Amino acid sequence: MSIDLPLAAQDAAAVLDRHHNPTEDTTADPMIDIERWLAHFRGNQENRTEPEWEAPITMSAATIKPLLRSLEQFELGDGGGPDRLIARNADSFRCGTAARQELVDMWFVEEKEHSRLLGGLVQRFGGHSIQGHWSFSAFCLSRRILGVGFELSILLVTEIVSTAYYRLLCQYGEDAALKGVCRLILRDEAGHVAFHRDRLARTGRPGGYGRLWEIGFRALALGAATMLFVNHASALRAMGAYRSDFYREVRHELSLFLRRLRSETAGYHGEHHQGQGA
Numbered sequence: 456m457s458i459d460l461p462l463a464a465q466d467a468a469a470v471l472d473r474h475h476n477p478t479e480d481t482t483a484d485p486m487i488d489i490e491r492w493l494a495h496f497r498g499n500q501e502n503r504t505e506p507e508w509e510a511p512i513t514m515s516a517a518t519i520k521p522l523l524r525s526l527e528q529f530e531l532g533d534g535g536g537p538d539r540l541i542a543r544n545a546d547s548f549r550c551g552t553a554a555r556q557e558l559v560d561m562w563f564v565e566e567k568e569h570s571r572l573l574g575g576l577v578q579r580f581g582g583h584s585i586q587g588h589w590s591f592s593a594f595c596l597s598r599r600i601l602g603v604g605f606e607l608s609i610l611l612v613t614e615i616v617s618t619a620y621y622r623l624l625c626q627y628g629e630d631a632a633l634k635g636v637c638r639l640i641l642r643d644e645a646g647h648v649a650f651h652r653d654r655l656a657r658t659g660r661p662g663g664y665g666r667l668w669e670i671g672f673r674a675l676a677l678g679a680a681t682m683l684f685v686n687h688a689s690a691l692r693a694m695g696a697y698r699s700d701f702y703r704e705v706r707h708e709l710s711l712f713l714r715r716l717r718s719e720t721a722g723y724h725g726e727h728h729q730g731q732g733a
């Protein structure tokens with residue numbers, strides 16, 4: 456079995472090359488702490504242990520079959536599609552500053568790496584990469600037509616609910632390579648969620664991140680979680696994880712995100728701003 460060598464480090468270097476003077480305006484972006492997050496993405500390329508691709512496969516065929524269908528979809532959906540923001544007005548966010556463009560590119564380099572890792576599992580279990588799926592088409596369509604604000608929100612909630620999925624795969628999957636892949640992706644996604652949380656906290660919003668805002672955010676996340684569960688329940692069940700396990704993880708991730716968002720917003724803007732109204 457041949458698995459391509461890790462691309463993320465090479466691609467990250469290419470991103471740095473492409474952006475001529477990447478730090479020229481690191482202090483000029485009011486929405487993002489550019490220096491902090493460029494350092495994060497560069498540092499995250501270090502110490503990445505490749506999964507044990509050659510480890511013996513001990514899971515039963517009955518477990519592997521639904522797992523494979525699930526991994527094939529995730530290979531496409533988690534970094535296997537467009538490696539950029541695709542909203543019709545994406546450039547209004549992406550090109551705010553040269554450094555922000557570099558940051559967004561490095562985020563997508565990590566997403567592309569997830570697709571490579573998942574593709575390694577698909578190969579390992581004897582599957583084939585897929586080129587399309589109705590859920591991925593719907594996901595891309597909503598990102599494209601509803602504007603970059605919505606696209607960033609839907610990518611964030613997808614990262615939060617995907618964390619629940621990967622955590623269950625890591626916990627229940629009796630396979631060394633599967634666990635290795637999940638650990639790497641979970642590490643990256645924790646950084647991605649923290650990046651978005653910091654961006655939202657730093658920007659703030661007029662009414663703060665109060666109860667009404669939370670209801671809308673949780674509803675969006677619940678929709679994303681349900682979409683994920685509908686397509687991947689059989690894989691989770693085959694490994695011994697139940698619906699209740701999945702939704703418990705989702706609720707945990709959401710609550711953690713909201714608690715930290717409010718705390719970090721208070722750090723940037725003061726207690727009075729972050730918990731008011733909608």
Ligand SMILES: [Fe+2]
Binds near residue numbers: 533644
């Ligand atoms: Fe990802």
Ligand SMILES: [Fe+2]
Binds near residue numbers: 566644647
């Ligand atoms: Fe991500």
